[in-house]
Amino acid sequence: MITTTMIQMCLICGLESLRGSINGYRNMRKTFDHKASESYTNAMYRVRRGIDPGDWIPVEMRKILDNKWKEAKWKEKAEINMVNRRSSEGPLHTGGSVPTTEHYKRLKKASDISPTCWKLFQTTHNFKGDPNKWVNSKSEIVANEYEKRIVERDSQEPLGDDVSIQQADDIIFLDVVGGVDKKGRIYGLGPEAERYKRSRSSTYDGISSSEYQHMRTIISDLSAENMTLKEKLKTHEELIHQSQEDSRLLREQLFQFMEKFSLSHLPPRSDPPPPPPPTT
Numbered sequence: 001m002i003t004t005t006m007i008q009m010c011l012i013c014g015l016e017s018l019r020g021s022i023n024g025y026r027n028m029r030k031t032f033d034h035k036a037s038e039s040y041t042n043a044m045y046r047v048r049r050g051i052d053p054g055d056w057i058p059v060e061m062r063k064i065l066d067n068k069w070k071e072a073k074w075k076e077k078a079e080i081n082m083v084n085r086r087s088s089e090g091p092l093h094t095g096g097s098v099p100t101t102e103h104y105k106r107l108k109k110a111s112d113i114s115p116t117c118w119k120l121f122q123t124t125h126n127f128k129g130d131p132n133k134w135v136n137s138k139s140e141i142v143a144n145e146y147e148k149r150i151v152e153r154d155s156q157e158p159l160g161d162d163v164s165i166q167q168a169d170d171i172i173f174l175d176v177v178g179g180v181d182k183k184g185r186i187y188g189l190g191p192e193a194e195r196y197k198r199s200r201s202s203t204y205d206g207i208s209s210s211e212y213q214h215m216r217t218i219i220s221d222l223s224a225e226n227m228t229l230k231e232k233l234k235t236h237e238e239l240i241h242q243s244q245e246d247s248r249l250l251r252e253q254l255f256q257f258m259e260k261f262s263l264s265h266l267p268p269r270s271d272p273p274p275p276p277p278p279t280t
Contacts, residue, residue: 103120126143142176
């Protein structure tokens, strides 16, 4: 007999399977779009430079492309992009042919927990064997600022368990790199940026970088005020203790004085009268 519970379980299993299929399709489509974009960019570059004659491009489309590449506006934009690429001062990461996604999987497998933004950034932007050598100047600036803020944070009250500390570390990193840019990217995290964006929005929904910084300032001010009050309370306790000690000494001195005063003002002791003579 088919019960309502059995039907509900089937529906739940079906929805979970459908959700998995949708997520799988989205990941496949994202990878395809990325690879197709890279292949198309490289193909157009080879045609534009004359490396590839471009015979595979329809004649009418080739004329449109040639006219586009001759436009002053396009040349200006290409020059800006060239300058931006040169300003990166070398490679963008140290991962080589290993993608950021693979580094993420390795770090998670090694520690059984998801790596922080900082750990992933270190792995892909720090030269192995030299912790002070970064792939470029921008990476070094990010690293120095992040470590500075972590020291400031740790000098305050402890945050609690490892999960809350990891989440706070990610917030600090995202704040240092400027959060999500206009294209939806996060500097230093590559395609794994989506994972950290979801984590941040689910844990800190509605809190912007400026709001978080404002809260940090308030907490810092309150901590400093708390320390000042503790110092004042300690000073007051010391004054109270000293006052109590002075009172005790004063009471002892007063008691001794009263005792001496009483002894000095006692009436002189008189000898008892002689006994009467015996009767005969």
